[in-house]
Amino acid sequence: MPIQRRAFLKTSTLLTSGLALGLVNSNLLGCKPPTSKTPSMNENFGLQLYTLRDDLPKDPKGVLKQVASFGYKQIESYEGPQGMFWGMKNTEFKKFMDDLGMQIISSHCNFNENFEQKADEAAAIGMQYLIAPYLGPHKELDFYKKAAEQFNVCGNICKQRGIRFAYHNHDYSFKPVENQLPQDVMMQMTDKNTVDFEMDIYWVVTAGQDPISWFNKYPDRFRLCHIKDRMKNVPAGVGDASTTLGTGVINFTEILNEGRKKGLQYFIVEQEKYEGTTPLQAVKDDAVYMKNLKLA
Template sequence: MRKIGLQLYSIQSEAEKDLLGTLGKVSDMGYDSVQFAGLFGISAKEVKKVLDSTGLTVAGAHIPLDRFSGEALKIHMDEQIVLGNDLMIMPYLTEEQRQSIDDYKRVAETLNEAAFRSKEYGIRVAYHNHDFEFYKLEGRIPFDVVFQETDPELVKMELDTYWAKYAGFEPEELLKKYKYRCVSLHLKDMATKDDKKVSTVAGSGILDMKGFLKLADEEKINYCVIEQEYFEENPLLEVEKGVQNIKALL
């Protein structure tokens, strides 16, 4: 059966207070893997001990753009090897980092260089989208620019289903267009709250989670990872409902 992971950013406040204890809670919920968004000062060796004791595997790590070069990149790669992680993901661009198409080209160059370096470590590099990459800039779609300007053999994709749909693009079509580039799929569901689109408990919104899981198998996507950013109840309770919903679809 396909493994389902949790992006720990979903429960960032819990992870920041007690990362090791939170890993145990995530395992007890029924998750098979976790995707990191920082270790909050805990050593990779300590984290790895808890991963081993709980049986959790690693489904990638989000690393800020400014850590994808120089000595910072080597430090992160060494850390990922200890964790047993084979995927480093650039998760977000600040407004200052994405003012022009040339900015996106520079991002692509950074990812190309990082992916070339990380290849010898057995670590892949990927780009994670939000909605802004899908809005035209200087007559072009920045999302396309990133993947046209990066080496398809080296730089991969983590497709966020919610943000693609939020911007008016169909995740299924993007997966077909960029065949084999996607190695990680963010199962982020969508609902409407006070006339606004918000993320919601995975499997309880309007997006076709079952269809995404089927496509993930067809396209041989390595990781399916639940992420949620908006909560109406306790985040721990909602992400537990999410994994229950998704596993019921498998």
């Protein structure tokens, strides 16, 4: 049975394994985020490989060759049934990416299991980020405070290796818990020098929030984003409504233009539903949309 990204990361909600809180000084200055000129998004956009979760495990190299042929230059991996590097060693995977003209920028991973080893492997091949993809909804704010502490530990582990740590949101962190938004709590309690955030624009919109207001509220904290469209004529709050880019309701031109002004650097396509199409065709169509997206 394939290991789905969210399923295996349910264990992360326990916050109990591997990394002992307090062993690393969370006040250390972290490695700074990339300071190079903001890349042209029309040329340097990425793909979250979870989009191809049904195809990739069957033929990783063959599917990745197709991804490259569609025009993607960057990828964000996840810990699927064959690990972050899809059955290859990290160095072998990097060479394969180089041969395809692509770069692995980041990966979602279980940050509570063998995290130092994952950070070593990521740093060795020039990756920029390891990312916590999911915590799950919880009724007590203290859970998210403890998560923020854990993120600081992970951030310092990454900092020591010259890479960065980030957290990827869903909608639950934008819903009040004890009269506060968990997203606010996690952003305020994490060290900006070592912990960044990956805004999943789809989930922010699904939660009824305005992505631009969050870019303005926390400038230079959202360094990556997931570009994922939301179906038209779907009731507010419904989660399972992903669709091909350009066919939904989200105004990515406005959102991404503002995000880039506030430090957004990596633009990663993701799609989770494929009505009337296939995952690979959707990925191809999404690439066409990204190449033609009008930006200021």
